[in-house]
Amino acid sequence: MTEIEKPLWERGLVVAGVDEAGRGPIAGPVVAAAVILKPHTEPFIKGDSKSMSPDEREEAFELIKEKAVAIGTAVVDSVVIDRINILRATKLAMRRALEDLKTAFDVVISDFVKLEDVNCIPIPKADERSISCACASVVAKVLRDRIMKEYHKIYPQYNFDRHKGYITREHLEKIKCFNISPIHRKSFRPLRQTSMF
Numbered sequence: 001m002t003e004i005e006k007p008l009w010e011r012g013l014v015v016a017g018v019d020e021a022g023r024g025p026i027a028g029p030v031v032a033a034a035v036i037l038k039p040h041t042e043p044f045i046k047g048d049s050k051s052m053s054p055d056e057r058e059e060a061f062e063l064i065k066e067k068a069v070a071i072g073t074a075v076v077d078s079v080v081i082d083r084i085n086i087l088r089a090t091k092l093a094m095r096r097a098l099e100d101l102k103t104a105f106d107v108v109i110s111d112f113v114k115l116e117d118v119n120c121i122p123i124p125k126a127d128e129r130s131i132s133c134a135c136a137s138v139v140a141k142v143l144r145d146r147i148m149k150e151y152h153k154i155y156p157q158y159n160f161d162r163h164k165g166y167i168t169r170e171h172l173e174k175i176k177c178f179n180i181s182p183i184h185r186k187s188f189r190p191l192r193q194t195s196m197f
Contacts, residue, residue, distance in 0.1 A: 001043040001131040004109055004123060009039040013106040017132025018094045020113075021049070021140035023086055026191055027158070027165035027184045028148050030081060032093035033139035034072040034101050034108075035064065035132055048127035048134045049141035061142045064135045072100030073143060082187040091115060097136075109133050155181045 008015050014036060022030040044067060045060040046052070052060060065071065074096030081089040094115055098108065107119045111126040111133050123129060127137040145164055152161035158174045158181060165171070165183075172190070184191055 001047075001129060001134060002041070004121070004126070004130045005037075005132060006040075008107055012039075014104065015039075015107055015109060015132055016098060016101060016105040017109045017126070017130055017134070017136045018097060018115075019111045019127050019133050019136040019140055020090050020093060021137070021144040022165070023090055024167075025165035025185075026167055026171070026188045027078065027160065027181065028151060029075045029077045029144065029183075030086065030089050030093050031140045031144040031147065032074045032076075032090070032097040033136040033143065034070075034094070034097040035135040035139060036069040036071075036101060036103055036105060037067065037132055037135065038069055041067065041131060043131050043134075045131075045134060045138065049137040050127075052138070054145065057138055057142050057145075060135075060138045064139060068135065070101045070103035071139060072097040072102070073139065074100055075143075075147070078183050078185045081185055085187070086185075087113075111137070151183055155183070 016034050016036050018034040020032045074093045076089045076093040109130045110122050114122040126133040148160045148164040157178045163171045
């Protein structure tokens, strides 16, 4: 998982990995995280966030906090997503997460998304091939899941703690029963024709 970082580290470059969680759901924010690790850090987590259970992600999150030189995070809510679209919202969250690092970096490794205003290397499946991106993936996913659990307390009828805003049969049934909430993404299918509360 250091095949991408290794040649950059050998050149003395500071590498930041950036990734997001929440591009696909129809409710809730998109969350981005950026992580800088010490050069030549050996892999210490077992892959990207999608391959882990919730408990494994929480454990990995604590390890990342111990080992990272810097961690930056950012949240872009559903209102902004509806206004500027999910791709632009994702890039906005990633840029804000990089700014939140408050640490200088030379190059950014992203999971496929190209950030035009930084020295960015977009890599397909970077969260599986880059330890920096894998760490960012875990941080973003853990934080977004925590946010959705908090939203569940406000809107318990939707069971956001279970599906985290993703499209599931249960989620769609809840929308049929209760209409959409203020955190649903009105611009996303199948919600475009659904009225707000």
